[in-house]
Amino acid sequence: MPSLPPFPAAAADQCVKCGLCLPHCPSYTLTGHEGDSPRGRIALMQGLAEGRLAASDRLQQHLDGCLGCRACEPVCPARVPYGQILDAGRAQLAMARPARWHRAALRGLTHPLGQRLLQGLRWLWQTLRLARPAGALGLFRLGALGRAASLLPAARLPQPAALPAPAASADRGEVLLFTGCTGAALEPETVAATEALLSALGFTPRTLTGLCCGALQTHAGDAEGGAARARAAGDALAGDAPIISIGTGCGAQLQEHPMASVRERHVDALQFIRRHWPEGVTLQPLPQRVALHVACSQRNVLRSGDDLAWLGRQIPQAAVFALDASGRCCGAAGHHLLQLPDVADAHLAPKLAAMRDTAPQWVVSNNIGCSLHLAGGLRRDGALTPQVIHPLVLLARLWPRR
Numbered sequence: 005m006p007s008l009p010p011f012p013a014a015a016a017d018q019c020v021k022c023g024l025c026l027p028h029c030p031s032y033t034l035t036g037h038e039g040d041s042p043r044g045r046i047a048l049m050q051g052l053a054e055g056r057l058a059a060s061d062r063l064q065q066h067l068d069g070c071l072g073c074r075a076c077e078p079v080c081p082a083r084v085p086y087g088q089i090l091d092a093g094r095a096q097l098a099m100a101r102p103a104r105w106h107r108a109a110l111r112g113l114t115h116p117l118g119q120r121l122l123q124g125l126r127w128l129w130q131t132l133r134l135a136r137p138a139g140a141l142g143l144f145r146l147g148a149l150g151r152a153a154s155l156l157p158a159a160r161l162p163q164p165a166a167l168p169a170p171a172a173s174a175d176r177g178e179v180l181l182f183t184g185c186t187g188a189a190l191e192p193e194t195v196a197a198t199e200a201l202l203s204a205l206g207f208t209p210r211t212l213t214g215l216c217c218g219a220l221q222t223h224a225g226d227a228e229g230g231a232a233r234a235r236a237a238g239d240a241l242a243g244d245a246p247i248i249s250i251g252t253g254c255g256a257q258l259q260e261h262p263m264a265s266v267r268e269r270h271v272d273a274l275q276f277i278r279r280h281w282p283e284g285v286t287l288q289p290l291p292q293r294v295a296l297h298v299a300c301s302q303r304n305v306l307r308s309g310d311d312l313a314w315l316g317r318q319i320p321q322a323a324v325f326a327l328d329a330s331g332r333c334c335g336a337a338g339h340h341l342l343q344l345p346d347v348a349d350a351h352l353a354p355k356l357a358a359m360r361d362t363a364p365q366w367v368v369s370n371n372i373g374c375s376l377h378l379a380g381g382l383r384r385d386g387a388l389t390p391q392v393i394h395p396l397v398l399l400a401r402l403w404p405r406r
C-alpha cells in the first residue's frame with residue numbers, strides 16, 4: 005500500500021486569497037465558479053488535507069477541471085507554487101478514491117510496451133491512410149475511441165536528411181536528447197529534425213528513447229508512478245552532458261526534477277539551438293502565414309515564451325503572428341484532452357476560430373499535447389489546413405542547403 009504523499013500546507017497557506025489570479029485562469033473564465041479558480045481549488049485542497057472536506061464527486065470535478073496550465077503562478081503576488089500544491093492535492097484525492105480508468109491508461113501509455121503499441125498503431129494508421137476515410141465517415145465523433153483516433157497524426161512527414169553545417173565548426177561534444185515517452189512514438193519527425201539540427205551545429209546527440217519524465221502520471225494524481233518514472237529517467241540521464249528536451253511538457257518536468265544535476269543541465273531544444281545559433285545563417289524563405297502557439301508549460305514554467313517569436317524572426321518572407329493573443333491554454337492539458345473532452349474542446353474553440361479568421365498555412369507548437377489537440381480539432385471539423393508543426397521540424401525544412 006503506497007503511503008500518502010505529504011500535502012505542502014505551508015505553500016498553500018501562502019495564498020492570501022486576494023483573487024488577482026482569477027482573471028488569468030481559463031477554467032474560472034469558462035465556468036465563473038469559485039471552485040474552478042486557483043483560489044477556490046487551493047481552499048478545497050486545504051480542506052481535504054485537513055480532513056474538513058470529504059473526497060466527494062464535486063471536489064473531484066473541481067480538481068479535474070484544472071488544466072494545470074499554471075497561468076495563475078506568474079501573476080500571483082504571494083508566489084504561491086500552485087503546480088506543486090495541485091499535484092499533491094490530486095495525489096491525496098487519488099488515495100481517497102478508487103483509481104480511475106485514465107490513471108491506469110496513463111501507466112500503460114508511459115510504459116515502454118505501451119509506447120511500442122502506440123508506435124505500431126500510428127504506423128498502421130498512416131500506412132493504410134485511414135485518417136481521411138475515418139473523417140469522411142464521421143468516425144472521429146464516435147465516442148472515446150473515435151476521439152483518440154482523431155488525435156493520431158494523419159501522415160508521416162518526410163524526415164530530414166543530414167543538414168549541412170553552416171561553417172567548419174569544432175566538435176562541441178555530446179548532448180543527451182530526451183524524447184519523452186510519446187515523442188518517439190508520435191513525433192519521430194521531430195526527433196529526427198532535432199538530431200539533424202544539433203549535428204549541423206557541431207554537437208553529437210545521444211538520443212534516449214523510452215524514458216518518461218513522469219509528468220502525465222504526476223499531474224493525474226499518481227504520485228508514486230510519476231516519481232518512479234522520474235527516478236528512472238534521472239538515473240539514465242547521469243553524467244555531465246546537457247540534457248535537451250524536445251517537448252515543453254517534459255521540459256517543464258525536467259526543469260523541476262528532484263535531482264539537481266538534471267535540473268541544472270536541462271535546456272529546451274529550441275532554446276538550446278537559439279543559444280548556439282551560428283552567425284550568418286539565413287533560412288530559406290517561406291512566403292506563407294505562420295501562426296505561433298506558445299504552450300502553457302513554455303510560457304509559465306520554462307518562461308521561454310519568446311523563443312517561438314525568435315524563430316519567426318529568422319524566417320525570411322513569412323507573415324508570423326500569435327495564434328491567439330489571449331495566450332490562454334488550448335485545453336490539451338496532459339490527459340485532459342481525453343479525460344474531459346467537452347471541457348477540452350471548450351478551451352480549444354477560440355483557437356480554432358482564430359485559425360479560421362487568420363487562415364495560416366502553418367501553426368507552430370512545441371508541445372506534443374497541444375499539437376495533437378489542435379490538429380485533432382481541425383480533423384474533427386474536416387479542415388485540411390493549417391498544418392500543425394513542431395518548430396524544429398520547420399527549422400530543419402528551412403535550413404540552408406548548400
Ligand code: SF4
Nearest residue numbers: 019020022023025080
Ligand atoms: S493564488 Fe496568489 S493570486 Fe491567487 S488568490 Fe492566492 S495569493 Fe492571490
Ligand code: SF4
Nearest residue numbers: 029070071073074076
Ligand atoms: S493551473 Fe490554470 S486552470 Fe488550474 S487554477 Fe491555475 S490558471 Fe486555473
